Amino acid sequence: MKLALFALALTATPALADLAGSPITAETLVDQAEMVRIADSIDAAVDAKDWTLARSLFTDEITVDFTSLIGGDPATIPADxxxxxxxxxxxGxxxxxxxxxNHRITFDSTDEATMLSHGYAWNRMPSGALDENGGNDLWEVWGTYVHDFTRTEDxxxxxxxxxxATAERGSDYVRNTPGS
Structure with a gap:
């Protein structure tokens, strides 16, 4: 199992140039700080269940790839x-x-950038602790995020x-069951 997770992490590792990101300069400092703020705000909005704030941080259409967690194929979908x-x-x-x-941002142009960061998430659901649901109320995951940014008029x-995902553990019930 550990070897498989290590192999997954190696296949997901970006090029070495991407690992360092673009140098922070006086010209890019504000843009880089704004991108870190936006990525962190997505996490904060999701945890607070502030879906209006979360939505405001995306373009109208977004390309998403969560295939390491849910299978399937990457897709371009409405942010809604x-x-x-x-x-x-x-x-519920x-x-x-x-x-x-570990935010690292690489500028592809003055209006396009890519952020690489490490992420950790957990979900807790009290009903997961019930014997019939597996007896564990926690699921957690570690991995790498890539956010593609574009400068809009907003x-x-x-x-x-x-x-x-590079590792996960805990209750499949909590991971797969919507809250009630």
Whole structure:
């Protein structure tokens, strides 16, 4: 199992140039700080179940890739669909906590950038602790995020988001069951 997770992490590792990101200069400092704020705000909004705030941080359409967690294929979908899916899963009794760090941003142009960061998330649901639901109220995951940013007339927004899981543990019931 550990070897398989290590192999997954290696296949998801970006090029070495992407690992360092673009140098922070006087010209890019504000843009880089804004992108970190936006990515962190997505996590905070999701944990607070503030779906209006979460939605405001994306372009109208977003390319998403959560295939390492849910299978399938990457897709370009309306951001409203992404937010509706998150809000349906993280409803009621289900709590979440997201933590992100090691932000590295690479500018592809003055109006396009990519952020690589590490992420941790947990979901807790009291009903998972019931014997018939597996007896564990917690599910957690670690991995790498890639956020694709574009500058719009309203400022920087996320137009693409990929999460590559490197490890997870806990209750499949909590992971797969929407809160009630």
């Amino acid at each position: 669909v992404l937010i509706a899916g998150w809000s349906a899963n993280l409803s 009794e289900k709590e979440s906590f997201h933590l992100r760090g 400022g920087w927004r996320v137009e693409g988001m990929t999460f590559t």
